[in-house]
Each structure stands twice: as C-alpha cells, then as structure tokens.
Amino acid sequence: MRVRAQLLTAAVAALTGVGLVLSPVGDDTRLLELAPGHGPSAGDLLGLALVVVGVVWLEALVLRYLPAVRRRLGDRPLFAIALLGGFGFGIAVVSAVQGGPWWTTGLLLASLSSVVLGGVLASVTPG
CATH class of the missing domain: 1.10.287 (Helix Hairpins)
Incomplete structure (x- = not known):
C-alpha cells in the first residue's frame, strides 16, 4: 500500500x-x-x-521514513516536535491515571505533533 x-x-x-x-x-x-x-x-x-x-x-x-522527515525538517525542529508529542503523551497518561482534567491538553499536544509529522511525511514521500 x-x-x-x-x-x-x-x-x-x-x-x-x-x-x-x-x-x-x-x-x-x-x-x-x-x-x-x-x-x-x-x-x-x-x-x-x-x-x-x-x-x-x-x-x-x-x-x-524518519531519515526523509529529518532531511525535510532538520534536526532541531524534529527534536522539538518529538519532545512536544512525548510531553503531551506523558501529561495525558499521568492525568488520566490520577483523574485530573489535563489529559485533554496532553492529547492535544500529542495530536498536534502527530499531525505535523504526518503532514511532513505526506509531503516527503513520493506516493
């Protein structure tokens, strides 16, 4: 596919x-x-x-396709996006376990990083 x-x-x-x-x-x-x-x-x-x-x-x-994504974005922006996604996922997990309201913010950060990386991947790959 x-x-x-x-x-x-x-x-x-x-x-x-x-x-x-x-x-x-x-x-x-x-x-x-x-x-x-x-x-x-x-x-x-x-x-x-x-x-x-x-x-x-x-x-x-x-x-x-990480090498192609890295060539397109550069090392520092890729690191920042990955850090943002990991931080968001961590907030979501901890908040969900503790029953806090911050899980939505964490999932929003993780989703934002996934959308950016998916968009870059779609623009980099040939098909």
Whole structure:
C-alpha cells in the first residue's frame, strides 16, 4: 500500500475511534470499573482500540521514513516536535491515571505533533 494511502487509513481509524469515544452511548454498562460509576463502556473501548491502532500505525510510518522527515525538517525542529508529542503523551497518561482534567491538553499536544509529522511525511514521500 502506498504511504499516503496508509496515512489516510491511519487517520481515518484514529478519527473514527475518537468519534466513537465522544459519541453518547445508550447503555450504562461498564466493562471496567475505574471508580464508582466511572469507566469505559464497550463503545469506548472499541473507540480507544481504533485510536491506538491509528496512532501506532502513523508513528510506525514516521519511524520508517524518519531519515526523509529529518532531511525535510532538520534536526532541531524534529527534536522539538518529538519532545512536544512525548510531553503531551506523558501529561495525558499521568492525568488520566490520577483523574485530573489535563489529559485533554496532553492529547492535544500529542495530536498536534502527530499531525505535523504526518503532514511532513505526506509531503516527503513520493506516493
């Protein structure tokens, strides 16, 4: 499969997963009980699985074509974008475990770095 088609497939999987997580699900059955009355439903877990598949696929493509991305961006901007994404992911994980509201900010930072790297990858690869 061509690189841009893989990027599109990964983005569709991640965005579909986000849509499933954000959609209101009618059943209140929780598969995991994280706190009293809180936890993901079956629809949430399916959405999270799609998000993970899409993001891992995107990052695997970026790692596969990292030399081309590095030539396009340069060392320092690539380091800054990767640092921003890692910092955002770390904030999201710690905040989600502790139950804080900062997980949205962390996921926004991680998503921003993924979108930038995916866009650079789409512009660098021939097909």
